[in-house]
Amino acid sequence: MFKFITQRPLWVNILAGIILAIGLFSLFLFSLDWITGHGKSGTVPSVKGKKYEEAVKILKKAGFDVEVQDSIYVDTAKAMTVIKQFPDADEIVKSNRTVLLIISRAIPPEMEMPNLLGYSFRNAEMVLKNMDLKIGDTTFRPDFAKNAILEQRYNGAIIAPGTKIRKGSVISLVLGDGIGEKEFAVPEITGMLFSEAKELLEEHGIIIGAIVTDANVTDTLGAFISRQNPERFDDEKRLQRIRSGQTMDVWLQSDKPVGDSLEKKGRSIPAKKKEDDSEGDGGKDYL
Numbered sequence: 001m002f003k004f005i006t007q008r009p010l011w012v013n014i015l016a017g018i019i020l021a022i023g024l025f026s027l028f029l030f031s032l033d034w035i036t037g038h039g040k041s042g043t044v045p046s047v048k049g050k051k052y053e054e055a056v057k058i059l060k061k062a063g064f065d066v067e068v069q070d071s072i073y074v075d076t077a078k079a080m081t082v083i084k085q086f087p088d089a090d091e092i093v094k095s096n097r098t099v100l101l102i103i104s105r106a107i108p109p110e111m112e113m114p115n116l117l118g119y120s121f122r123n124a125e126m127v128l129k130n131m132d133l134k135i136g137d138t139t140f141r142p143d144f145a146k147n148a149i150l151e152q153r154y155n156g157a158i159i160a161p162g163t164k165i166r167k168g169s170v171i172s173l174v175l176g177d178g179i180g181e182k183e184f185a186v187p188e189i190t191g192m193l194f195s196e197a198k199e200l201l202e203e204h205g206i207i208i209g210a211i212v213t214d215a216n217v218t219d220t221l222g223a224f225i226s227r228q229n230p231e232r233f234d235d236e237k238r239l240q241r242i243r244s245g246q247t248m249d250v251w252l253q254s255d256k257p258v259g260d261s262l263e264k265k266g267r268s269i270p271a272k273k274k275e276d277d278s279e280g281d282g283g284k285d286y287l
Helices: 010-036 052-061 121-130 194-203 259-264
Strands: 041-043 065-072 082-086 092-094 098-104 110-112 134-141 149-154 164-166 170-176 183-185 207-213 224-229 241-243 247-253
Touching: 052 065, 052 082, 052 098, 121 134, 121 170, 194 207, 194 224, 194 247
Parallel strands: 065 098, 134 170, 207 247
Antiparallel strands: 041 092, 082 098, 110 164, 149 170, 183 241, 224 247
């Protein structure tokens, strides 16, 4: 079989091998353009926002292959539509290149419901937004924790943290309105030092509103309260009620008020007796 090689001189075989190698290499170079499509290019059509099936037809017709790179959930996009494409639209690339597509998912992925209880409304809003959840109705109920999240609800029912829920779900929130639910008797702070009264009011969640001072008051904390609004009793000597989160205005003077001086101002200090709470309180909520 190899006699035609062995019977020839060595230099002839070497020369034949060189000629054959040059021929094969030249053939490869001449066919390279055909293999790689060199010199042939095309403009990538825009398929963003189109249905996946329609996008494939458009790209195939333009001479490109198509491959789905990823699928993500976007609540503003229709299911199975193209969100992004690589290369971008109107780019000039080689023909037969593969165009990668990112499409929107038909079914939102599941995730765990976060724990928003105790969060401020602003923080809860940021957490829900970062987790692709939507805020639904916001309602208020009496609670001293103003604008704090008291309940988180989904489809009208309380949803516990860690419950599986799909992205894009609507979460309703129940917030505290800053006013306590339980009423109690208005405390009598007239005649007290402002510093002591301030501490007492803060313990019960009552907010100090307007502070009116006499001209001779130089130290607010060391001044005495000569008047308060609301007062402990109304004009008919009925015990008034207040809740945590409500406000109380105070008037300050440098000297401790006495009964006579208050009489001249049109009011008197009511006696601090348990009988004052006779309207069913029995003195239990007297402050």
